[in-house]
Amino acid sequence: MHNYILASALLLKSAYAxxxxxxxxxxxxxxxxxxxxxxxxxxxxxxxxxxxxxVANGESWQWRVNITNVAVANASDSSQDLGSDxxxxxxxxxxxxxxxxxxxxxxxxxxxxxxxxxxxxxSSTTNLTMCAYIIYGLKASKQxxxxxxxxxxxxxxxxxxxxxxxxxxxxxxxxxxxxxxxxCTAVLENADDGLSSVGMQxxxxxxxxNVTAHARNQTDTFFYVTDIASPGNNLxxxxxxxxxxxxxxxxxxxxxxxxxxxxNDDVKSSASASPSxxxxxxxxxxxxxxxxxxxxxxxxxxxxxLGLAGLAAGFSLL
Numbered sequence: 001m002h003n004y005i006l007a008s009a010l011l012l013k014s015a016y017a018x019x020x021x022x023x024x025x026x027x028x029x030x031x032x033x034x035x036x037x038x039x040x041x042x043x044x045x046x047x048x049x050x051x052x053x054x055v056a057n058g059e060s061w062q063w064r065v066n067i068t069n070v071a072v073a074n075a076s077d078s079s080q081d082l083g084s085d086x087x088x089x090x091x092x093x094x095x096x097x098x099x100x101x102x103x104x105x106x107x108x109x110x111x112x113x114x115x116x117x118x119x120x121x122x123s124s125t126t127n128l129t130m131c132a133y134i135i136y137g138l139k140a141s142k143q144x145x146x147x148x149x150x151x152x153x154x155x156x157x158x159x160x161x162x163x164x165x166x167x168x169x170x171x172x173x174x175x176x177x178x179x180x181x182x183x184c185t186a187v188l189e190n191a192d193d194g195l196s197s198v199g200m201q202x203x204x205x206x207x208x209x210n211v212t213a214h215a216r217n218q219t220d221t222f223f224y225v226t227d228i229a230s231p232g233n234n235l236x237x238x239x240x241x242x243x244x245x246x247x248x249x250x251x252x253x254x255x256x257x258x259x260x261x262x263x264n265d266d267v268k269s270s271a272s273a274s275p276s277x278x279x280x281x282x283x284x285x286x287x288x289x290x291x292x293x294x295x296x297x298x299x300x301x302x303x304x305x306l307g308l309a310g311l312a313a314g315f316s317l318l
Contacts, residue, residue, distance in 0.1 A: 021227070021229045025134075042090060042221075047263040051063050055097075055257075059098055064096065068089075068090045070089075072086050072087060072229055075229035082230070083233070085231070086231060087229065089230075090226050090241075091241050095216075095222070097218065103130065103217070104203045104216070107129075107205035126206070128206075131200065132200050132248060134249075138150075138244070139191070142265075143262060144261055145260070147258050150247075154183030155178070159181055168253055168254050172201040175199060202250075243262060245260055
């Protein structure tokens with residue numbers, strides 16, 4: 001595997017030389033620069049964690065975060081010497097659910113499950129949209145799997161309440177600014193470079209085969225963060241990804257859940273490993289998982305019937 005990725009990196013260097021990597025947040029697939037290389041490298045992450053959360057019909061789903069240090073032989077940076085082994089820190093999110101089928105299939109099943117309280121027995125009139133809302137830019141002071149521990153229960157409940165007041169949004173518009181939410185002021189002290197948010201639609205229960213829409217499968221990346229390139233022996237940016245508070249709200253119809261994690265305990269193990277041309281010190285990989293719905297799902301709230309004011313899905317500075 002390592003030889004294969006090294007060969008890919010060498011081919012990349014000759015085909016796409018002098019790429020300047022920058023910090024970016026993306027909804028959907030892979031970064032435009034060398035997507036195949038990033039996809040292959042992410043299969044052997046340095047840090048990986050899974051949080052369980054419960055959806056409306058009581059099923060336990062999983063949110064997984066992977067952090068990878070990708071070897072990018074094509075990197076260029078006029079402000080620093082990248083040496084012979086530059087890397088880019090790369091964070092990805094994906095979902096897993098019970099059973100087979102696409103995410104749209106699962107939402108259709110929830111819509112027709114009387115236990116969910118969200119749909120009806122008539123699938124032709126049931127329309128459930130699943131939105132993901134992500135806030136990025138906070139730093140965790142320790143390893144986290146709990147939003148209430150990381151943010152404080154007042155801040156966490158304030159964020160969910162602000163979303164609930166606006167009601168479910170079929171366009172998955174961006175979140176209200178947390179700078180105005182009571183209880184979040186102290187949390188913002190850990191956002192030295194400011195916060196960004198993104199809202200995106202992950203699936204819909206009524207999507208039909210003749211509709212042009214991405215049918216999301218299990219473990220498909222739906223959100224990623226890339227960074228600037230760094231010399232292979234400089235793990236500062238990688239450690240910033242590991243100590244970042246990964247924070248996500250998933251909204252299905254009129255209910256939402258919030259979950260958080262960070263990988264602070266992985267920083268020492270990453271520092272003790274020397275990055276290789278494969279882009280991943282896989283021997284140092286660790287899994288920080290939480291299967292407790294009370295700790296990881298945090299809170300399931302019902303949203304009102306009011307709609308957001310037509311906000312388009314996308315990024316916003318908070």
